[in-house]
Amino acid sequence: MSKNWLEENANLQRSQLNSYVNNKVKRIDLDVLARICIALNVEVGDLIKLQRNKGEL
Template sequence: MSRIKIELEKVLKERKISKNQLCYACKLQHTQLNNYCKNKVVRVDLATIAKICDYVGCSIADILVLEKDEEPGKEIAEE
């Protein structure tokens, strides 16, 4: 099964933006930002993603990436 991967930490490093800067500018809590950076978010807040994209100067596709399953149908066969 494909899944969405959040690559926010990678984008921040590429653009040399600290987590502290982003938290302050976007009014995010550090724990909230860390969950996005570590892919531990269950429900993505689109307003938060929009704020992050505006501040960082990137598109949503730079942050949210669809990882395709290597073997389609594998999960179905295992069930």
């Protein structure tokens, strides 16, 4: 699979996809996340893992 394939199958702009690929997203767009999950046939939990910093609730 390539970024071009995902861009087309998730109906994303290249800049959107690059932000996610390069971990530059400050706020996750749930619509974008849903389209990526559908294109990849995965669940959200397969893509995102909650990581807590020491001292956080």
